[in-house]
Amino acid sequence: MFRPSYPTLIASTFALIAGGAQAQDICGGAGSDGTWIGGSEAASDIATADNYREQMALVLSGNKHISLFSLSAPADVRVEAAGRGNGDPAFDLLDADGNIVVSDDDSGGNGAARADLLLEAGTYCVSMASYDGSPMTAFVRIGRAEQEALTEGVSATPTTEPDAADVAGGCVDGPSLGTLDGPLTGSASANATPFWGFTLAAETPITITAANETADPVITLRDANDNVLGENDDYDGLNSQLDFEGGLPAGDYCLQVAALDDGDVPIDVGVSVFDPQAAIAALYASGEAAPPMDGTVAIIDLGTLDARLRRDELVTSNATWFSFDVSAPGLVLIEAIGAGDGVDPWIALYDDLGRQIELNDDAGGGLDSMIAARVSGGGFLLAVKQLGSGSGTVRLLMERYVPAP
Secondary structure, three states: OOOOOOOOEEEEOOOOOEEEEEOOOHHOOOOOOOOOOOOOHHHEEOOOOOEEEEEEEEEOOOOEEEEEEEOOOOOOEEEEEOOOOOOOOEEEOOOOOEEEEEEEEEEEEEEEEEEEEEEEEEOEEEEEOOOOOOOEEEEEEEEEEOOOOOOOOOOHOOOOOOOOOOHHHHHHOOOEEEEEOOOEEEEEOOOOOOEEEEEOOEEEEEEEEEOOOOOEEEEOOOOOOOOOEEEEEEEEEOOOEEEEEEEOOOEEEEEEEEOOOOOOEEEEEEEEEEOOHHHHHHHHHHOOOOOOOOOOOEEEEEEEEEOOOEEEEEOOOOOOOEEEEOOHHHHHHHHEEEEEEOEEEEEEEOOOOOOOOEEOOOOOEEEEEEEEEEEEEEEEEEEEEEOOOOEEEEEEEEEEOOOOO
């Protein structure tokens, strides 16, 4: 069944259409379609709000809901998103320039997303979407640390929690990865080593990773004053990653590692200098951004889609990219069908400028994926990958339908 990719529909008891953002430069332009979470800019100052602010959003296939808020002074802020039913929200928190401050999927517990962190004064955007691209109704709540939470938080779900209430003390007692002058690495279970320390000798943009999908790690970075700088769960599959492309100042830092699943298996922890090219390549590999058609990334040319095309392809957790052309406006139906048990395909469709048209993970109650989208004539890019680790054969079926005269 064709589900048109309409703009995100907002139904909120806290925000009306009049609360929509007018300025085009909010969060580097990402907030131009957003809505002030308090209904107006003045009512969305979380630093002075008498209570949390909340919106309810109906997010249709592949779209995002943008909530805007401001801080007139630094504050400990809690950002949360919780879905109704089987909804699985994920969000990016963007600063005034459009840089990602933190991303999260499951840190709220029970599929909800959450981030607790100290934020400086300024304007911020919460870009929320369904993790698998399916339609979803969810609540977004933004408040200060002392105000009522929407979610349980990761502390209610991990199998490992630090014994010491004083996190700073845990960092002092924990092992140090050293001073960053090359990649820093360590490996230990969350039960054995819930804290890792490291030092920056100068202001440096960095990337922090924690990998072992069996453990499902969650990482939280704190500075020497115990301020939370970032938190992440499920950046790449069940693995976690934090990027500080804007740089962190010289000083000592503490990385807290928890496990949402098995706390006794080793988690590989890494700290390295942020690599912009590697970050872009990772977006292409994940299918979250379309590569340029200049040979940088291998793209399989399927030619012109006239009526129907079928192709079998062995795919991995890194996206396989296809290009195709459509000669005239119409409807394109794309199905990715897993061949064999455990094959869970994921697909995303982009136009030739790299704008995402639609994505899908599970359609029709199963693991197979389907996209139905109205398109104009021109070129398109399709990403196909296997969710999770391993590989599998996917049967790709593409059909084009033309409007009736």
